[in-house]
Structures are given as C-alpha cells and as structure tokens.
Amino acid sequence: MHQLIYISSAALNVTSTDIDSILAISRLNNARDDLTGLLIYDGRRFLQALEGPGTAVDKAYERIKLDTRHRASVKLSLREVWSRQFGSWEMASQKVDLIADDDSLGVLVAKMVAQVPDPNTRALFSEFAKIKRKAA
Structure with missing residues (x-):
C-alpha cells in the first residue's frame, strides 16, 4: 500500500463551493478506488x-x-x-480558513491526526497548521 502526501497552492479564484465540490468528488472517487486520506485547506x-x-x-x-x-x-x-494511517476515511477534511482563532487551528489539526500511527505524518500536518499561524 502506498501513501502520498503533497502540498499545493489554491488557484486565485477558488471558492468555498469549489472546495466542497473537490471533497464530494474525492470521496466518491476514493470509495471507488479504495483510497483513504485527509485534506486540509487553509485558504491558500x-x-x-x-x-x-x-x-x-x-x-x-x-x-x-x-x-x-x-x-x-x-x-x-x-x-x-503496512496499514492505513487514516483508517476508513474516504477523505476526511477541514477548511481551516474558516477558523478565526489561530490556536484553534493547531488544536483542530492535532485532533484530526491524533489517531494517525506515524509520528512523522502527524508532525507534517501539525507543522502545516503552525505555518498558517506564522503567515497570518
């Protein structure tokens, strides 16, 4: 089983509706293709x-x-x-740009990845939240 983690920048014209569409299609495709994972969007x-x-x-x-x-x-x-890090999540997600309090962002991401067995994967998502806080 493979695990891929990537980062990308949102196009300038991406809307909340676009993000909802990405998630809906991803969940359908992932269920069909036996994929699981997590998507975090921070507004950028x-x-x-x-x-x-x-x-x-x-x-x-x-x-x-x-x-x-x-x-x-x-x-x-x-x-x-050897085993799925994200359990049965066809695509767990969070649009963290909607969170006003930067500390809440770190707490939310930490909760989302708390059950992920690999400490490096947990750290990668936690650092993403920290970068958002520093960039704000």
Missing part, C-alpha cells in the same frame, strides 16, 4: 494525504495535478505503508 494551500493501492494513488495524483483549482503541486512524501 492544500495539504493532502492519500493512501491505498499504488496504482490507484498514482492515478488519483495525476487527476489532482490536472485540476485547475490548484497549482504548484509538490510531493512531500511517497512511501510504502
């Missing part, structure tokens, strides 16, 4: 983990790179995992 950037069969992860990432609602996609991690 996406951080996403995808995991599942290698071919399915590769195909999903190719679709993602073609999506014009974001740009500058960079793989942060691609590795083999």
Whole structure:
C-alpha cells in the first residue's frame, strides 16, 4: 500500500463551493478506488494525504495535478505503508480558513491526526497548521 502526501497552492479564484465540490468528488472517487486520506485547506494551500493501492494513488495524483483549482503541486512524501494511517476515511477534511482563532487551528489539526500511527505524518500536518499561524 502506498501513501502520498503533497502540498499545493489554491488557484486565485477558488471558492468555498469549489472546495466542497473537490471533497464530494474525492470521496466518491476514493470509495471507488479504495483510497483513504485527509485534506486540509487553509485558504491558500492544500495539504493532502492519500493512501491505498499504488496504482490507484498514482492515478488519483495525476487527476489532482490536472485540476485547475490548484497549482504548484509538490510531493512531500511517497512511501510504502503496512496499514492505513487514516483508517476508513474516504477523505476526511477541514477548511481551516474558516477558523478565526489561530490556536484553534493547531488544536483542530492535532485532533484530526491524533489517531494517525506515524509520528512523522502527524508532525507534517501539525507543522502545516503552525505555518498558517506564522503567515497570518
């Protein structure tokens, strides 16, 4: 089983409706393709983990790179995992740009990844929240 984590920048014209559409389509595709993961959107950037069969992860990432609602996609991690880090989440998500309190962002992300077994994966998502706080 593969796990891919990438970061990308949102296109300038991305709306909340676009994000909802991304999530709805992702959940359908991921259920069909036996993928699980987590997507965090901070109002400017996406951080996403995808995991599942290698071919399915590769195909999903190719679709993602073609999506014009974001740009500058960079793989942060691609590795083999023995078990799913994100359980049965077809695509857990949080639009963290809607959170006014920066400390709440860190708490929310920490709660979302608390059950993820790999400390490096947890740290990556937690650092994403810290970068958002520092950039604000």
